[in-house]
Amino acid sequence: MSGVGMERTQEIADRVERFVREVVIPFERDPRRDHHDCPKDELVTELRELARAAGVLTPHILADGSHLSQSETAIVLAKTGLSPLGPLACNTAAPDEGNMYLLGKIGSPEIKERFLKPLVEGSARSAFFMTEPAEEGGAGSDPSMMTTTCRPDGNQWVVNGRKAFITGARGAKVGIVMAKAEEGACMFLVDLPDPAITIDHVPNTIDSSMPGGHAVVTIRNLRIPADQMLGQPGEGFKYAQIRLSPARLSHCMRWRGACIRANEIATGYSNRRKAFGKTLIDHEGVGFMLADNLIDLKQAELMISWCASVLDAGSLGTNESSMAKVAVSEALMRVADRCVQVMGGSGVTNETIVEQVFREVRAFRIYDGPTEVHKWSLAKKIKRDWQKANP
Template identity: 60%
Template structure:
């Protein structure tokens, strides 16, 4: 697969450079993400280039390994719009992974095909306001009550990425047997998008919304997997999803570094190029150290997942270290650019905002550290 992956990386990098980056100043990329029209334009271009969902199995090859995905996703992430164009952005990429492993054949035929082709978008309704589930899934408040032939779901979700314009939802709700995942079309009167939140980041279509579920009927045939196994299935999704976030945003941080490095080599101050001032040159050197560390840690975790490991602790370690390293890179780039860095005349300001949000999404650093510490405590107690 190495040769195939190398060719994909090269094609992806060229596509992003030639067809995606020129659209970054498009007015259709607003505060709540790229518009549906812009998303379709990007994906149409990716289809012509044969690059939609390149990580999935194709007629001429199997699905990419996580390690090969890392290379392709980093190339796509060189523009924040790149993963959207290639249909490898959250939450759809993670939902594809979940459906592939948990959905039955009928559910796959109905949902996975349109999702993988980029014709449909999806949402994952897990996080809740009002002291509900967030980093602690045991606080899940959305309730599914059994009724004749199915379930009635009532609850409220928030920070739901991509709700506006999504075709279907994976809904996490609690039952007497435990947390359970359900499938539903989004265009139903019982599902109400209350508002789209104004957030720091803006790379994903549909933004992040507050969604209410009012006595939503779900047939038994639309239960995803088994009743009561929702938290187990969430782990199927979460470890790879954390890692693909690391892949995509490493590409974006590399882009910010490249912009800052060019600026530092062109800008003169106090009689010499900025890069020749140690305060600037050392920041760029630290960027390369952080970028390489992020890449190696991501690849290490990818190898574990490729070998069949769960990767729960390893993905937590990667998520913390990579998100914080990439944020440092973006922060230094803003500083190197000075006044230009806080404007939107370059991509650096937007990457900075996206990477600050990344330190919270898919679990804040503190929760991952707490989880790792608990594993240390268990190992010590067991004599490890």
């Protein structure tokens, strides 16, 4: 990163951090939550207006429409993650951030004006419809199992199927729908809500940071104009990879910020709380846990930085993003767990965000591919490389 780029990025990051710490954090106890404890859109809208006024709305996309590099984005997104509400306020949250990245990379001028612009402006939320119900044999970690179908009908495509764990579907205005045609996977953009897409159920989940929860939906005879397909029939998985590799890394960036904050809270607690004649920090068992947290946070930072630099060089593949997803999610899980442990009973209450960070990071180990799937993918590469070297 050039000196000018770093100076600009640091200035953005500093503004974001001040905004999150001074403005967003006081909203963490705001009662505007649904029965799943997810923030309501009313709260998100207010926070985004405050971010707009502070000049930190969608800070990773500049006024001219250009995107910060991934190395620069890593610094900024970590600052938005200092509160679970920070990414929502600053418009860097999933799935919107990943969807904006995808549309910015491959969208036509018409697509960008109609679908990307309201996302960047923070006036709309989006949803990515790919995962399907396991009990129906649909696609999860294995996208080749996709059962949602699409077929051409004149200048339209007709989509039918079921989707599951669709983050933010309730309340979204923009949808990206994956379906299977004879040629292979296809990706479509749709306006939401649409009467052909019904929300069947929004289960209670361990995490609660994303508006709308993670819905199960049914798609019945959804008609989509042909010009709202991204690319050509059969190119859906290619475009999904353009989105998913950096999206995994963005999760790492945001949740690293959350764990930095959780560690700050645990550190403050350990320096104030006394037991057996001295503060907790002076007990090796506690002090060593906090030392391990610093090590894991630094390792996570370095892994994110490495993966971001590879992506900036244009050579990021699924192997690099898989390594980052595994290493960072597992490291942050250890950090969040230690923070709870250091704080004892206080760590499992909602008096601080520590217990929420623990829940959110536990879910992070699963979404965008569980640890075991990424390790399996890496193991297959190890085998292929060995066989190539030893014919």
